[in-house]
Amino acid sequence: xxxxxxxxxxxxxxxxxxxxxxxxVGALLDHVDTVTVVERDRYPAEPVFRKGVPQSRxxxxxxxxxxxxxxxxxPGALAExxxxxxxxxxxxxxxxxxxxSGWNRRYxxxxxxxVSCTRPVFDATVRARVLADAAKSRTRVAVLEGSxxxxxxxxxxxxxxxxxxxxxxxRAERELPADLVVDASGRGSRTPRWLAELGRRxxxxxxxxxxxxxxxxxxxxxxxxxxxxxxxxxxxxxxxAVWCPVEDGNWLLTLAGVRxxxxxxxxxxxxxxxxxxxxxxxxxxxxxxxxxxxxxxxxDTSNRRRRYEAPGGVPDGLVVVSxxxxxxxxxxxxxxSVAAMSARALRDVVSIGDLQAPGFAAAAQxxxxxxxxxxxxTAVGADRPYAAADRTTPPGLPERLRTWYFxxxxxxxxxxxxxxxxxxxxxxxxxTPNRLLSxxxxxxxxxxxxRPGLAGPPIHQRSTVG
Numbered sequence: 001x002x003x004x005x006x007x008x009x010x011x012x013x014x015x016x017x018x019x020x021x022x023x024x025v026g027a028l029l030d031h032v033d034t035v036t037v038v039e040r041d042r043y044p045a046e047p048v049f050r051k052g053v054p055q056s057r058x059x060x061x062x063x064x065x066x067x068x069x070x071x072x073x074x075p076g077a078l079a080e081x082x083x084x085x086x087x088x089x090x091x092x093x094x095x096x097x098x099x100x101s102g103w104n105r106r107y108x109x110x111x112x113x114x115v116s117c118t119r120p121v122f123d124a125t126v127r128a129r130v131l132a133d134a135a136k137s138r139t140r141v142a143v144l145e146g147s148x149x150x151x152x153x154x155x156x157x158x159x160x161x162x163x164x165x166x167x168x169x170x171r172a173e174r175e176l177p178a179d180l181v182v183d184a185s186g187r188g189s190r191t192p193r194w195l196a197e198l199g200r201r202x203x204x205x206x207x208x209x210x211x212x213x214x215x216x217x218x219x220x221x222x223x224x225x226x227x228x229x230x231x232x233x234x235x236x237x238x239x240x241a242v243w244c245p246v247e248d249g250n251w252l253l254t255l256a257g258v259r260x261x262x263x264x265x266x267x268x269x270x271x272x273x274x275x276x277x278x279x280x281x282x283x284x285x286x287x288x289x290x291x292x293x294x295x296x297x298x299x300d301t302s303n304r305r306r307r308y309e310a311p312g313g314v315p316d317g318l319v320v321v322s323x324x325x326x327x328x329x330x331x332x333x334x335x336x337s338v339a340a341m342s343a344r345a346l347r348d349v350v351s352i353g354d355l356q357a358p359g360f361a362a363a364a365q366x367x368x369x370x371x372x373x374x375x376x377x378t379a380v381g382a383d384r385p386y387a388a389a390d391r392t393t394p395p396g397l398p399e400r401l402r403t404w405y406f407x408x409x410x411x412x413x414x415x416x417x418x419x420x421x422x423x424x425x426x427x428x429x430x431x432t433p434n435r436l437l438s439x440x441x442x443x444x445x446x447x448x449x450x451r452p453g454l455a456g457p458p459i460h461q462r463s464t465v466g
Contacts (some may be wrong), residue, residue: 008033008138010179012354013162015149017043018053019123019323020339021184025355026073026130028182029137032355036176037143038164043127043338047084055330056119057296058216059244059254064112065429066337069344069371074129078115084125085247086117091424094227095395097280100234101411102453106227106460109421112428116228117247122336149190152318153180156199159317181357182319182346184339187300189324195315202306203313206212206377210386211259212329217270217295219251222288229282229457233258238386240331241274242283253286253464256331258386265295281457301329303379311362317355319364321346324373329383334375337429341371377433378426381406402433409436409445414453419444452453 012032014021017039028035029233041050048459049056062070070077082088089095090113095103134141146167153175154160161177172239183191192202229243238258245251255263255273263273274283305326308314322339345367353360395403413423422441425431435441 011177012036012039012180012182012355013176013178014182014184015019015162016183016185016324017041017127017143017145018184018186018325018396019119019126019336020186021182022123022127022130022344023070023073023339023343024182024184024321024346025076025141026133027343028350029130029134029139029141031347031350032139032180034140034142035134036178037141038147038149038162038176039145040148040167042145044120044290047118047124049118049120053119055298055300056123057293058119058214058298058330059120059252059333060117060122060336061244061333062115062122062340063337063428066340067074067113067115068430069340070126072344073340073347074126074133077126077129080129081115081117081122081125084117084121086115086121086125087245087247088113088115089228089244091428092420095230096227096281096457096459097230097232097414098457099232099414099453100165100412101450103457104414104420104453104454106458107417109419109424112424112430114243118252120163121247138150149185152178152191152194152198154198154315154317157315159198159315178317180317180319180320180361183324184321186323187304187327189306189320191318191320191324198315200315201312204307204310206305206307207420208383208387210329210383212256212301212383212386213262214254214256214298214301214330215263215265215273215295216254216298217291218246218293219253219286219289220249220292221251222290223285225251225285229279229285231277231279231282233386233465235385237277239263239273239277241277241279241282242331243285244286250292251289254331256266262299263297265297267291267295270295279457281459293445298330301331303327303329303376303383305372305376309362314361314365316358316361319346319361319368321368325369326376328379330377332379332382332427334379334429338372338375341429342368345371347402370396374426374429374432377402378406380446405436405445408450409441410451411450412445412448415451416444416448 011034014037017037151163165173231241233240240256242254321342349364413420
């Protein structure tokens with residue numbers, strides 16, 4: 001964008017045509033002349049699971065912070081998702097949650113919700129909306145399906161485009177000159193290697209790996225249900241489960257366990273794992289329901305952050321967003337929301353900046369990284385107690401203090417409306433972690449005694465909470 005007259009200026013290339021890539025395209029519309037999307041797969045005609053989205057068969061939810069960002073980028077997109085079958089669940093009213101200290105109270109708060117549907121429906125809905133908006137915009141958008149990025153053009157100080165190779169029989173290569181390359185290629189991003197090839201130091205990485213694995217299976221309930229269920233791991237039982245509705249009347253069951261407690265994928269093993277959680281309400285529902293798909297496992301669940309936003313982290317002409325820069329343990333349901341929040345941050349920078357100006361990429365990288373700060377702190381804080389030392393960046397004193405405080409706060413949030421509201425502001429990504437340090441929250445967390453949550457699931461919601 002030319003900041004002097006608002007005219008689109010420059011050419012961009014987006015690596016990856018999945019959710020993060022399409023949201024990045026939406027952020028660039030009307031701010032650049034052209035956008036070329038490089039996508040390894042070929043898009044299916046209907047919303048189906050595809051190999052290029054390895055975690056797509058597992059539960060995906062879209063949190064309040066992500067909803068706000070999506071509506072800012074693509075007004076009306078949430079209504080389009082609900083029209084496609086997505087379900088909206090308010091917290092804590094529509095979820096029965098068992099924390100390590102006991103069951104959370106259930107009541108109408110009216111401040112936060114999650115949108116739940118299968119990943120193919122979410123991706124297809126957003127992609128269709130972005131491409132429809134592109135057709136009406138001042139930006140020309142081209143999607144190169146069946147193509148893969150193989151390297152960056154330029155040098156250590158400035159990236160000037162992308163090398164691309166067709167995945168068809170000929171495997172032909174071509175160069176795509178660009179003023180800005182946006183890497184939205186996900187967990188498998190090769191940008192660290194590409195930067196090394198340009199003679200630039202790869203970014204510093206932080207890793208917290210709790211060794212968690214997942215199994216997800218789709219069911220059709222035998223009887224109507226009015227609430228999802230979340231059973232969190234605890235020290236004496238490092239296993240958990242989430243039971244959540246998606247489109248077409250189906251529900252997804254995602255099971256999770258740390259090393260030595262990984263959930264199986266065979267039908268009998270799934271039922272036995274659910275029974276081991278000692279939660280009859282969930283166990284009885286699952287036993288009575290019809291499995292409509294096999295169970296699928298997933299193992300790549302570490303939290304990994306590449307510090308591209310550090311001084312000198314990226315050359316001019318390159319921005320790395322979403323999972324390509326920072327990935328979270330998927331059990332917390334943050335990834336899609338952070339992708340939308342990062343795209344909104346990218347739009348805010350590109351709308352007033354000049355792609356070709358020195359320092360533009362660094363400014364955009366800082367803004368997009370900041371969008372994931374809260375999600376990173378909460379995911380790492382929750383996973384650190386289970387993380388293996390040989391696979392994890394050691395915590396410093398500040399993080400150890402945060403982990404201790406967070407543990408007390410989570411226990412208090414299960415029974416305390418004030419602390420619970422602050423906790424949801426953070427976990428639903430609408431506030432910074434400073435929200436947890438406000439005087440009202442900190443005093444209740446530190447001075448009030450730890451008390452257990454409810455002994456059993458709150459099948460009926462309450463209008464008030466003590």
